[in-house]
Amino acid sequence: MLCRKCAEIYNLEGLVSIGDRCDICKGIWDRIDLSELPSRRVSIRISGFDDSKYLLQPKTTLNRAIKDLLKQRYGLEIDNTDPDVYIDISPDGVEISRAELFVFGRYWKLRNYVSQKRWRGKNISSVEESIGKVVAERYGARDYKMHASGREDIDAFNIGGRPFVLELIEPQHFQVSPELINTNGITAIIYGRVRRVFRSLVSDSHFDKGYLCTHRELDDAEIVRLNDIRNIKVSQYTPRRVERRRVLKTRYRKIYSIRAFRNFSYIYAEAGTYIKEFFHGDGGRTRPSVSEILNKNTECLSLTVSRIYDRFLDIAYRRYRL
Ligand SMILES: [Zn+2]
Structure with a gap:
């Protein structure tokens, strides 16, 4: 037995008996009420209806017909990747949930x-x-x-x-x-x-970054020595302070340049460089380090991320904004 609507959709009017207990839709047509919808930007997901026995010469499918009806009746805008609301329709009924x-x-x-x-x-x-x-x-x-x-x-x-x-x-x-x-x-x-x-x-x-480190006072020769650094490769074995959270291995990162002053320096470094370790050397786990280069224990006393080279995201944002 099919309902009048499904008989029409599947082009079976006059060929099957018509009644309220519909084999395909289980009477879903009367159970869809979207008047409380929080937004019209929706994704409609339909599952669980079995029309396999009635696919002789369908005009359309139940899924298509439900979507067309809802779009027209409620003025919905369909967006399956970024909807505001998900509408799940199955023989059990209709469920509405808000998307993230x-x-x-x-x-x-x-x-x-x-x-x-x-x-x-x-x-x-x-x-x-x-x-x-x-x-x-x-x-x-x-x-x-x-x-x-x-x-x-x-x-x-x-x-x-x-x-x-x-x-x-x-x-x-x-x-x-x-x-x-x-x-x-x-x-x-x-x-x-x-x-x-x-x-x-x-x-x-992963973006390259600029850092500002304060440190103990450097003398003129030390300042010159650090300012000479250009594009050096640093090997960093997983630092002791993060070894419980990170995979134990050696990572290679670049220090692009340093602008050293008496008691602070700007470091321009590749994404993922451990800057504190680049200063104190982490007991030989990071090489070379500022301490090694200056032949004197040197620590980064306070660390400030001063620049993130992430302009790429501003360009991407223009494309992915909603
Ligand atoms: Zn039906």
């Missing part, structure tokens, strides 16, 4: 002893929480996750602006406008909404 919202921003960490990620059960403030709370509240989201391009050490500052994508879980609003956030020693700019694919573009990226 992805926003692109950069943060500046003007205070140290703030970690990037939230620590469950630990009373330590984080960049993720400082920014996430404000933005999640703005868009009525239940939760949030930060996907940043790398991270600085907990005791380091960042005045270069680190790119991130904030993922908002079950948001109420989907229109993102730019804003400036100042909270807890963290400054962030939210640029706008981006497509889902932009998240991994940011979290998988």
